[in-house]
Amino acid sequence: MRLSTVILPIHRWTEGRKVWRRAEELGFHAAYTYDHLSWRSFRDQPWFGAVPTLTAAAAATDRIRIGTLVTSPNFRHPVTLAKELISLDDISDGRVTLGIGAGGNGFDATTLRGSGEEPWTPRERADHFDAFVPLLDRLLREPSVTQEGPLYTANEARNIPGCVQRPRLPFAVAATGPRGLKLAARYGQAWVTTGDPKLFEAGTPEQSVAALRGQIERLGEAGEAVGRDTRELDKILLTGFTPDRPLTSFDAFVDFAGTHFALGFTETVLHWPVPDSDFAADEAIFERIATEGLSQLG
Secondary structure, eight states: OOOEEOSSOOOHHHHHHHHHHHHHHHOOOOEOOOOOOGGGGGGOOOOOHHHHHHHHHHHSSSSSSEEEEEEOOTTTTHHHHHHHHHHHHHHHHSSSEEOOOOSSSSSHHHHSSOOOOOOOOOHHHHHHHHHHHHHHHHHHHHHHEEEEESSOOOOEEESOOOOOOSOOOOEEOOOSSSHHHHHHHHHSSSEEEEEOGTTTTEEEEEEEEHHHHHHHHOOOOOOHTTTOOGGSSEEEEEEESSSSOOTTTTTHHHHHHHHHHHTTOOOEEOOOTTTTSSTTOOOHHHHHHHHTTGGOOO
């Protein structure tokens, strides 16, 4: 089991530098950030770009892995994203993981749409994700890519020298539906979930565990369909969206982590505390979890 954190891109860099360095000092395996144009209750508050934030974080740290949780096709194009990722992988000396998902209905889905233009439907988001991931995979592996398609085109897109990590930087694919799970099984080095959103407010921890067990089983079935044993994939749980409250106390985290480790999760991601928000938490408890939590799992 690895323990990581996600640092929202809300800090001016004079403060943000301290947060990212502290994440490394606390021994987190990775520190991720959201890749959104804005997000929910933070819409009218400071919110910075993911790639510049990660670039600065790469320069401010030495060991901790960095990445997105998650990037989506909602406002990204695989050609331009590949160029940014290769640059970021170089600057970080090969410490980048790309968390990638199909996206949702939030601000990312509407900000670039014209007046009267509807955001993509769930099926259209899945279609774009289906086209986005394979092309991005090629762009990060090959020095020159030409591909024409109904959704994305690359015309002699050059990506030299390629990633520091070979054959490319790892993908952590966020998915719960059948098409996304097949993408995770085929292209992912890791799979990401936040649990079942229907259970967040009205469900129980027991129901959440059952739902997560079902997702892992469906991931295995998707792997069988594409000829891959998904037991080799890292399984990442981004916390904060299940009925559990692992940051309420040290013991609550130990119980939570032990239960989900037994399910098959290899990495748990905690939100860095943000006061007066959905991610508010006692910083002393958070830091104790970071430094002592995993040692209690035996």
